[in-house]
Amino acid sequence: MDTLLATVIHDAKNGLATLGAWLEQARAQTPSPALEEACRQAQRINTQLVELLALHRGSEGTLRLAIADHDLADFVDDLKAEWLAPPQSTITVSWPADAGRIGAWAFDAYQVKLVLLDVLRNALRHARTTVALRLAVEPGGGIRFTVQDDGPGFPVAHSATMHDQGSGLGLSFARLIAREHRTPNGKHGDIEMKNAPQGGALFSLILP
Template sequence: MDSYVAAAIHDAKNALHALDAWLAEARRECAAPALAQAQAVAGRVSAQLVELLALYRADQGTLRLAVADHFVDDFIADIMEELGPAPAHIAVATDFAAATAIGAWAFDAYQVKFVLLDALRNALRHATGRVRFAVAAEPGGGIRFTVADDGPGFPDEVLAGAAAAMTETSSGLGLLFARLIAAHHATPAGHRGRIELANAGGASFSLVLP
């Protein structure tokens, strides 16, 4: 039965991907706000299915990351292109100066992109006027991606470590997925990736990779 669950999730994800493409085509023909909202919802549900499938595979012991060297500046450019324009009332500040100096880094680009896009989209939903996306070299080795906003911040139960805590605005699935992907990035010396959360004038989300 478990294999059927995984197959059903995979099929639903593919169907939503096709729906997203059709909605994008419809928006090109008629730029209606309702179509934009529908495409955004389809994208969020598709992302949740990807996260759910990864969590399922981790539970079954079959999750494998495709870790390879990637140029950080190219990776960031891909994320910004896929993210698209921010809402008119949100200013997105970026700090990618360290990306060129870091050069290439080993990580699973597909999964890490999912984590960061989810964080960015959450920030855009909750921000009142500002979102910040930054990349930095981690002291002692590693790379840090930070997404921050000026919204209400994380609920206390999330900051306390209840990754799966459901709130009025979140199922907690994205944070579980982020922590899973971070922890699966590890070095031979035993250093593992991690997620750091804080409230500092809004929510601050950091993904640190070894």
């Protein structure tokens, strides 16, 4: 039932998976910084393809989310486990310690994880020393993930795309996933970007 574009993306992903396997094998046999970097690039392209596919489905109206209850402490643990900082990175990443207090929330953990890992990677590129992920209950209902860095902040004139390495793919994906989270009484999620009063960029993902 997929369109041509979706099929091509799938093919590319499969090809990339094969490439990734070869790279992993090569890296295991003769480790080198170049192969490390090649593996990371392959992963990055894979993420982009996943996002592209989601955006394509979103525009076709065929994107499906798996909304289910997830324990937020477990979710943060998974996020931490999958987070791969670049080697030699000196940036400290801090994680929310009190996610368990909120308990469980209904959302698509797979897609939201992709969004947050992407945002964290971006923040890392701009941070000077620290990146912080926070999680809080929204006053009007919903939860808010915030990623804050201590870099120069979003450039005011191009706040929507500049931070996102050119294409704006990650940002569009984040917005799509946020907005596809809906509630029966008509609320939906969203993203917010602003600069913190003390400097640095603040990215929020709000889930209803």
